[in-house]
Amino acid sequence: MSFLQLKNIEKFFGDHRAIKGVDLSIEKGEFIVFVGPSGCGKSTLLRLIAGLETIDGGNLLLDGKDITHAPSSKRDLAMVFQSYALYPHMTVAENMSFALKLAGEDKKVIKEKVEHAAEILNLTRYLERTPKALSGGQRQRVAIGRAIVRAPKVFLFDEPLSNLDAALRVQTRVEIAKLHRELGATTIYVTHDQVEAMTMADRVVVLRDGAIEQVGRPLELYDRPQNRFVAQFIGMPQMNMLPIGEFGSYAESLVRPLPVGGHIGVRPEHVTITNAGEGQLLATVDFVESLGAESLVYATTPHGVQVVSKQSVRSSVRAGDTVSLKFEQDWLHVFDADGQVVSNAKGVAK
Amino acid sequence: MDKTLLWVRTGAAWLVALLIFFPILWLGMTAFKTELQAISVPPKFFFTPTLENFIEVQSRSDYLLYAKNSLITSVASTLLGLLIAAPAAYSMAFFQTRRTKDLLVWMLSTKMMPAVGVLIPVYVVYQQFQLLDTRLGLTIIFTMSNLPIMVWMLYSYFKDIPREILEAARMDGATLYDEFRHVILPLGIGGLASTALLCLVLSWNESFWSLNLSSAKAGTLATLIASYSSPEGLFWAKLSAASLMAIAPIIVFGWFCQKQLVQGLTFGAVK
Amino acid sequence: MKKFTARFLLTPAVGSLFLWMIVPLVMSIYFSLIRYNLMSPGEHEYIGLMNYEFFVTDPAFWPAVLNTFLLIGSVIVITLVFGMALALLVNDKFPGQSIVRVLLISPFFVMPAVNALLWKHMMMNPIYGVLAQVWRFFGAQPVNWLESYPLLSVIIMVSWQWLPFACLIFITSLQSMDREQLEAARMDGANYVQQFRYLYLPHLSRSVAVVVMIEMIFLLSVFAEIFTTTGGGPGFASTNVAFLIFVQGLMNFDVGVASAGGLFAVLLANIASVFLIRIIGKSLEK
Numbered sequence: 001m002s003f004l005q006l007k008n009i010e011k012f013f014g015d016h017r018a019i020k021g022v023d024l025s026i027e028k029g030e031f032i033v034f035v036g037p038s039g040c041g042k043s044t045l046l047r048l049i050a051g052l053e054t055i056d057g058g059n060l061l062l063d064g065k066d067i068t069h070a071p072s073s074k075r076d077l078a079m080v081f082q083s084y085a086l087y088p089h090m091t092v093a094e095n096m097s098f099a100l101k102l103a104g105e106d107k108k109v110i111k112e113k114v115e116h117a118a119e120i121l122n123l124t125r126y127l128e129r130t131p132k133a134l135s136g137g138q139r140q141r142v143a144i145g146r147a148i149v150r151a152p153k154v155f156l157f158d159e160p161l162s163n164l165d166a167a168l169r170v171q172t173r174v175e176i177a178k179l180h181r182e183l184g185a186t187t188i189y190v191t192h193d194q195v196e197a198m199t200m201a202d203r204v205v206v207l208r209d210g211a212i213e214q215v216g217r218p219l220e221l222y223d224r225p226q227n228r229f230v231a232q233f234i235g236m237p238q239m240n241m242l243p244i245g246e247f248g249s250y251a252e253s254l255v256r257p258l259p260v261g262g263h264i265g266v267r268p269e270h271v272t273i274t275n276a277g278e279g280q281l282l283a284t285v286d287f288v289e290s291l292g293a294e295s296l297v298y299a300t301t302p303h304g305v306q307v308v309s310k311q312s313v314r315s316s317v318r319a320g321d322t323v324s325l326k327f328e329q330d331w332l333h334v335f336d337a338d339g340q341v342v343s344n345a346k347g348v349a350k
Numbered sequence: 351m352d353k354t355l356l357w358v359r360t361g362a363a364w365l366v367a368l369l370i371f372f373p374i375l376w377l378g379m380t381a382f383k384t385e386l387q388a389i390s391v392p393p394k395f396f397f398t399p400t401l402e403n404f405i406e407v408q409s410r411s412d413y414l415l416y417a418k419n420s421l422i423t424s425v426a427s428t429l430l431g432l433l434i435a436a437p438a439a440y441s442m443a444f445f446q447t448r449r450t451k452d453l454l455v456w457m458l459s460t461k462m463m464p465a466v467g468v469l470i471p472v473y474v475v476y477q478q479f480q481l482l483d484t485r486l487g488l489t490i491i492f493t494m495s496n497l498p499i500m501v502w503m504l505y506s507y508f509k510d511i512p513r514e515i516l517e518a519a520r521m522d523g524a525t526l527y528d529e530f531r532h533v534i535l536p537l538g539i540g541g542l543a544s545t546a547l548l549c550l551v552l553s554w555n556e557s558f559w560s561l562n563l564s565s566a567k568a569g570t571l572a573t574l575i576a577s578y579s580s581p582e583g584l585f586w587a588k589l590s591a592a593s594l595m596a597i598a599p600i601i602v603f604g605w606f607c608q609k610q611l612v613q614g615l616t617f618g619a620v621k
Numbered sequence: 622m623k624k625f626t627a628r629f630l631l632t633p634a635v636g637s638l639f640l641w642m643i644v645p646l647v648m649s650i651y652f653s654l655i656r657y658n659l660m661s662p663g664e665h666e667y668i669g670l671m672n673y674e675f676f677v678t679d680p681a682f683w684p685a686v687l688n689t690f691l692l693i694g695s696v697i698v699i700t701l702v703f704g705m706a707l708a709l710l711v712n713d714k715f716p717g718q719s720i721v722r723v724l725l726i727s728p729f730f731v732m733p734a735v736n737a738l739l740w741k742h743m744m745m746n747p748i749y750g751v752l753a754q755v756w757r758f759f760g761a762q763p764v765n766w767l768e769s770y771p772l773l774s775v776i777i778m779v780s781w782q783w784l785p786f787a788c789l790i791f792i793t794s795l796q797s798m799d800r801e802q803l804e805a806a807r808m809d810g811a812n813y814v815q816q817f818r819y820l821y822l823p824h825l826s827r828s829v830a831v832v833v834m835i836e837m838i839f840l841l842s843v844f845a846e847i848f849t850t851t852g853g854g855p856g857f858a859s860t861n862v863a864f865l866i867f868v869q870g871l872m873n874f875d876v877g878v879a880s881a882g883g884l885f886a887v888l889l890a891n892i893a894s895v896f897l898i899r900i901i902g903k904s905l906e907k
């Protein structure tokens with residue numbers, strides 16, 4: 001049986017059904033990332049697990065015990081908040097030892113554990129400071145330290161990097177991933193940033209409107225999205241999505257029968273710009289972004305659909321040029337009118 | 351140019367401040383004059399101070415008893431008020447419901463009820479329970495009349511404590527008591543202090559209820575002052591001495607705590 | 622569980638305030654419907670709304686209502702205007718700023734009884750009072766304040782007490798003013814009036830709400846200042862509703878009429894608190 005199990009979890013805010021029956025099994029030691037657009041219920045789901053919101057339906061099992069209605073203080077989980085939520089009146093050391101103190105742990109043991117955590121997190125020099133006297137990144141590490149000192153059953157993170165600047169974010173991301181490898185602790189990590197999801201997760205849970213869209217390893221989501229939402233949510237720039245009609249008779253060679261009103265999805269790296277006549281679609285270039293190592297060409301088809309092409313060679317096309325777009329046949333995803341996948345790219349299997 | 355402006359502003363500020371403070375200053379000076387000096391025309395600014403008035407006030411009406419009553423009733427009502435208001439404010443701030451706002455406004459509206467409007471019923475009830483002219487009776491009244499403001503002030507302080515910090519404490523295994531003892535109390539201590547200070551000042555200065563519900567036994571300094579207000583005869587020096595003794599403790603106290611006090615009175619609407 | 626805790630913690634405050642409100646209210650309603658004069662004991666028969674009629678048709682009634690509003694309105698306006706001006710005056714650093722502040726706040730701590738006596742005798746006495754002497758110094762005829770301008774006198778006393786409060790709230794608020802915004806406005810060439818109109822005033826609006834709210838609460842029941850100085854007179858010139866009820870109840874010993882008056886005051890308070898709710902709703906919410 002799994003370590004943490006969510007069984008048909010529901011949450012209502014008044015009449016608003018914020019979480020719509022979520023089922024999920026998490027194994028011991030896994031790093032799970034909840035990802036989805038803002039307002040989709042990631043934080044709510046995490047807070048339900050934490051016991052900070054009451055669960056309105058379903059069951060929550062941790063390590064074989066039903067904790068659906070257990071208070072947070074009895075769940076043995078640790079949470080790192082977006083705002084860090086450090087105790088402003090306590091020093092770093094006190095912040096980190098608070099939980100152990102409440103648990104009645106021996107003073108010497110507490111000291112050892114705090115010092116050990118401080119060492120891991122490079123906080124030894126700051127143990128006697130209050131949070132006010134720390135930088136954002138240091139506060140962040142204290143918040144993490146507060147969690148690891150306790151050695152909880154599960155770590156919960158709610159967008160812990162969103163208050164950091166870009167450079168620090170990348171650095172901390174790497175550190176958290178490293179910490180997870182070292183401690184091997186079960187972790188649930190919430191973010192709206194798909195890069196964080198892709199780089200850190202063992203498995204990613206994509207949420208939308210309070211329901212799970214797809215669960216899978218990062219590359220699995222990238223290669224085999226189960227629906228248009230996941231296909232477009234994962235990957236930057238996002239997957240091109242063209243109505244099947246755009247392709248005319250060419251589409252018929254892809255799947256049969258063709259889903260009426262469906263779409264064909266193709267990632268930008270599988271679209272190339274060629275001379276007129278060689279590709280499947282004519283388009284007018286809107287603009288070109290040259291990033292050095294690669295170029296992004298934005299072009300619009302006669303029907304008004306914008307297509308992005310990512311090329312690793314420097315492109316010589318310019319805005320206003322008419323070009324032909326060539327789609328790699330093995331890398332096309334087909335979705336039906338409801339947005340569900342009909343067939344994923346064949347290229348993955350090879 | 352800027353320098354001149356600064357001097358003009360400094361001068362103006364000092365002038366206004368002194369004008370506003372003047373009545374108190376004058377009261378203080380009069381307290382150390384003889385009765386004749388007190389009403390001299392033109393007014394005397396330089397004179398040999400005398401302590402006679404203070405001695406007279408103490409011997410004539412036992413100032414210390416009234417001061418003791420004032421002190422006991424204000425401190426007791428402050429403590430009692432905090433004891434009742436703090437849990438309520440905590441509950442409102444951290445378990446907010448749709449009715450919380452209404453409840454707060456309702457509390458405040460009881461404070462708007464003019465005391466005279468309910469004097470007679472209160473008097474009758476107090477007579478029944480033999481609370482007239484007792485310190486307990488005054489303490490209860492002071493507590494009740496300050497309670498709405500105390501709840502408001504504490505509520506606005508508590509509301510400023512980020513929810514997430516409490517949630518973090520809960521995740522750390524804190525019980526409701528731990529939460530209060532280790533998080534709310536240390537973080538809200540400033541608010542509790544401001545609230546207590548204000549309540550002390552208001553109780554100390556409360557005049558209506560103490561005049562009507564107490565006299566010789568439990569009378570506060572406000573009662574004492576009123577007994578010096580007899581229209582016949584001009585005993586300004588003694589009146590001033592008594593007044594000075596009545597207000598000096600709380601004014602000096604107020605000077606030291608003005609920051610806290612004002613901060614609290616803004617109800618958190620002004621940072 | 623959570624709900625239970627929340628209720629449990631609220632109960633003492635809500636319960637005691639409820640008693641504090643409902644017991645006198647019910648008793649007042651009862652008293653107001655019977656004949657109950659302490660001078661003529663024995664008969665407490667039901668007389669319907671006669672006490673109300675008596676109270677409302679009292680010649681002092683309408684003047685008292687008017688005076689109540691005049692008093693509250695004037696004091697609020699005076700303290701707002703002068704408090705704001707003063708706050709702007711002492712906001713920036715200058716020598717002795719902290720002492721000036723201490724001097725400014727002092728009147729707030731003076732108990733109403735002392736405030737009244739201080740002004741009645743030492744300031745406003747037409748012969749020996751400081752004001753009279755100042756008037757004489759400038760060759761003017763001293764004013765008999767309490768006789769000639771009774772309501773104004775009360776307004777002056779009460780304003781003196783509450784001005785420091787308003788001023789300090791504004792000072793507190795000004796300290797959180799955005800410096801960069803001001804500098805930007807100055808670079809844009811805003812003059813003092815424009816700065817006040819477009820930057821200071823909007824910033825102070827919440828503190829204005831706080832001042833109005835608090836003063837309204839405390840000024841509705843101004844009593845000691847009137848009781849000790851003018852005694853509501855001459856005539857009814859300085860009688861407010863609170864004082865009128867006092868006169869009815871304690872001077873005429875008519876519990877019935879006084880209770881009717883008390884209920885009227887409660888009604889007045891409720892009207893005022895409707896305004897209050899408006900103010901709170903607008904300004905104290907985030």
Ligand SMILES: Nc1ncnc2c1ncn2[C@@H]1O[C@H](COP(=O)(O)OP(=O)(O)O)[C@@H](O)[C@H]1O
Nearest residue numbers: 013016018036037038039040041042043044045
């Ligand atoms: N305490 C609450 N009361 C009412 N609605 C809430 C509350 N918390 C969250 N919601 C609603 O639930 C939905 C999910 O919110 P949340 O879990 O915070 O989203 P996110 O994925 O951005 O973390 C949103 O529509 C939000 O408005």
Ligand SMILES: [Mg+2]
Nearest residue numbers: 042043044159
């Ligand atoms: Mg969120």
